[in-house]
Amino acid sequence: MPKSLSGPRSGAHSDPLSDVISLLRPQAVSSKLAEATGPFRVRRDDIHEVFYCMVLAGCLLLEVDGKPPLEVRAGDFVLIPAVSGFTVSSLDPPAPAGLVSRPEPGEDGIVRIGRKREPDEKGACPPADVQQLIGHCSFGSPDAELLVSLLPDMVVVKGEGRLATLAGLVRDEARADRPARDVVVEHLLQVLLIEAFRSNTRPDATSxxxxxxxxxxxxxxxxxxxxxxxxxxxxxxxxxxxxxxxxxxxxxxxxxxxxxxxxxxxxxxxxxxxxxxxxxxxxxxxxxxxxxxxxxxxxxxxxxxxxxxxxxxxxxxxxxx
Structure with missing residues (x-):
């Protein structure tokens, strides 16, 4: 809870970013590991939630409605507080016009996209071209629209390993069946959001x-x-x-x-x-x-x-x- 809510305290340290994110009450909706091979293109128009993506291997093209295309490479983290529609596609090789890929959830919890990988002579499958951790969360605050308007409309962070660790913890905890899971996930999401926002060093950041x-x-x-x-x-x-x-x-x-x-x-x-x-x-x-x-x-x-x-x-x- 923000310090401000417990009463004015003259001279107390205040962190406005923490105040806003705490009031937003982030809640996990989904978090998954996705692998893609060969040319692919996935389109989503039904999100209307916070979207974040951490590329673990390879590179991809992210096209968010209303924004210029963005190349996202291994080690890059992207967070969009309010997203409605976006497209994710391959960069190498580029996705041909008209291609629409269908994500296939596996029994191991990994979502696979694009060409199916065939095992070699020893029965081992080659690594996927692209591996990414994708997550969606919602804000429980009735004032979410106002609070989100105070935040950047897109955060891009390159090469910050702490974000990969935090995103992985959110994914693991969200999938676990442990006591107080929801409380732990909410706190992890708060830390993830704060870390992402304060790591954002884009010179063209919006007001x-x-x-x-x-x-x-x-x-x-x-x-x-x-x-x-x-x-x-x-x-x-x-x-x-x-x-x-x-x-x-x-x-x-x-x-x-x-x-x-x-x-x-x-x-x-x-x-x-x-x-x-x-x-x-x-x-x-x-x-x-x-x-x-x-x-x-x-x-x-x-x-x-x-x-x-x-x-x-x-x-x-x-x-x-």
Whole structure:
């Protein structure tokens, strides 16, 4: 649970990325090892979940709808927080036009794609051209759409062995029948997502929370808002922390994060408020204090305008549901 939810703590260290991923509540849907040989092309249009792929051997071409084709090679890790349709195909040899391959799940749990490998004279099959670990997970948070909008739309990490280890642990744990499996998988997924996002070094990364945290001027203001959401933050005060004029800070924050400073703060405060109200363990006055409103009435007005329902009605509906 994010530190912010346990109450404002002056001077406490805050990690906004951990806050967001913790609130997202990632849950494993599937994780599998896939092997491909010869030319192949697999198309998926029915995902609508988080997608990640770790290439263990060989190379492939990943074409995500709305994005340029991406060559993914052994040691590369790709994560897309919100994906609907994509195509995976062979690079060497290239897939001919019109080819559609059908993945075949094996009794050993490995999914095989493309040409069937024939055993040699000694009965051993040659290695597959491509081996990849593919996973899908969902976010349990009702505010997932808002929280995902703060993250990069694609993460590409090259040669980071820790990600392969974490992805393998997620796969093994998800397939096991051990006590507390779901809890362990959720925590492993949180670590996997955090590691992937903080390892992302693409220079063309889109605007969002991660890019803001990496910015020497914007990062301190983001951490301050997460560390103490109850503070009476203003653009001049946040600009002073960034060492910029008010107008320069406003422009830079908007460009790097994708939202104006006060819009980001409002979204984060309301996300925290909804989380606390859903828990049923916080009264409206307590929630208003924890996220920086001087009175319950001021909070109720802002919450109703932002969410479309009063705090009391929202809490009643969330608990009943």
């Amino acid at each position: 969002g929370l991660l890019r803001g945290l990496a910015d020497a001027r914007v990062g301190p203001s983001l951490r301050a808002m997460h560390e103490t959401p109850s503070a009476a933050w203003s653009v001049p005060e946040l600009a002073a922390r960034a060492g910029l004029s008010r107008s320069a800070f406003f422009t830079r924050f908007n460009r790097v994060v994708g939202l104006a400073p006060m819009a980001y703060l409002l979204n984060w405060r309301m996300t925290l408020a909804k989380h606390m109200l859903r828990s049923g363990s916080h009264g409206i006055a307590d929630v208003s204090f924890r996220i920086g409103y001087g009175s319950a009435s001021a909070f109720s007005t802002a919450f109703t305008r932002h969410v479309g329902a009063s705090p009391a009605r929202f809490a009643k509906s969330a608990i009943a549901g």
